[in-house]
Every structure is written in structure tokens, then in C-alpha cells.
Amino acid sequence: MERGLLWLPLLFAFFWLAWQGSKEYQKIEAYRTWAEQFERAKFDIYAVLGQKGNNITWGKPTPKGPIQLETFSLLDVQQVRLLVDDKPVEIEQPPQKGRTIELEFLFAESGNSVRVPFTEIPLAAEWGKFLHSRVISH
Numbered sequence: 001m002e003r004g005l006l007w008l009p010l011l012f013a014f015f016w017l018a019w020q021g022s023k024e025y026q027k028i029e030a031y032r033t034w035a036e037q038f039e040r041a042k043f044d045i046y047a048v049l050g051q052k053g054n055n056i057t058w059g060k061p062t063p064k065g066p067i068q069l070e071t072f073s074l075l076d077v078q079q080v081r082l083l084v085d086d087k088p089v090e091i092e093q094p095p096q097k098g099r100t101i102e103l104e105f106l107f108a109e110s111g112n113s114v115r116v117p118f119t120e121i122p123l124a125a126e127w128g129k130f131l132h133s134r135v136i137s138h
Contacts, residue, residue: 026063034066042127046117049127054134056105058116070114078108080132082124083115091128094121103128 031048035041038050038057048066049058059069081088084098101124102115118124 023063027061030063030065031061040130042118042123044119044123046119049116051131051134056131058114072105072107072114074131074134076107076109077105077131077135079106080104080128080135081106082121082128084121091125091132094125096121103131105131 028043031041031043034048035043035050038052041050042048043061045061047058048061049056051057054074055071056074057069057071059066081104082091082094083089083100083102083104084095085100088104089095098121101118101121103118103124105114105116107113118127
């Protein structure tokens with residue numbers, strides 16, 4: 001009987017992990033369907049991002065699909081910056097570590113900005129370089 005009680009928490013942990021894995025799988029499948037409309041797209045636990053032409057769409061991933069979607073044009077963007085721990089860093093030589101990683105899009109007209117979170121610095125730097133080149137070319 002005691003052995004059964006010892007295994008019970010492990011059984012609950014297993015089912016909880018399986019449930020979490022199922023939710024993540026649903027997020028990825030919903031993202032995959034959503035991303036088909038874009039030329040370039042990214043998914044991580046913080047945000048989804050899609051680029052089609054000069055338009056950028058981003059939002060939060062959920063098992064039912066991305067929510068809180070926002071779209072803006074790169075034609076309105078004055079500058080793209082990589083922020084690590086809320087400080088601008090060099091996109092060409094980003095730091096190795098950081099707690100918060102974001103791409104910041106500064107708009108020329110309004111002076112507002114949009115910050116898109118990332119989980120990895122190299123991925124954010126790659127996107128930053130690509131989008132910076134798109135902003136410069138127009």
C-alpha cells in the first residue's frame with residue numbers, strides 16, 4: 001500500500017506533463033496553419049511573427065491560434081533595434097545572454113514603438129538584420 005501511495009504523485013506528474021505537451025502541440029499546429037500566409041514566420045513561447053511584403057503581423061500563440069494580433073507596415077518604421085534586458089545592443093554582435101530579448105520597431109510619424117519578444121538572442125538578431133535591411137531599402 002505504501003508503494004502505491006509513493007507512485008501516485010509520479011502518476012499525477014506524468015498526466016500533467018502529457019497535458020502540457022498536448023497544449024504545446026496544439027499551439028504549434030495552430031501556428032503552422034496561421035504561418036502559411038506569410039513569406040517568413042517565427043514561433044516561440046512568447047510571440048508569433050509573420051512577414052509578407054512590407055507588412056509585419058505579430059501576436060501571442062495559443063492552442064486555438066494566435067491572439068492579440070497587430071499588423072504594421074515596414075514603410076512606417078524608422079528603425080529596428082535589438083533590445084536585450086531593455087538596452088539596445090549591436091545586431092551584428094549581440095551578447096550571449098540576456099533575460100528579456102525584444103525587437104523594437106520605432107515609427108517615424110508617431111514616435112511610438114512596438115516590441116516583439118523573443119526567446120533566443122541569435123534568432124532575434126537574425127530577424128533584426130533581415131527586417132533592418134527591409135527598412136533601409138525603402
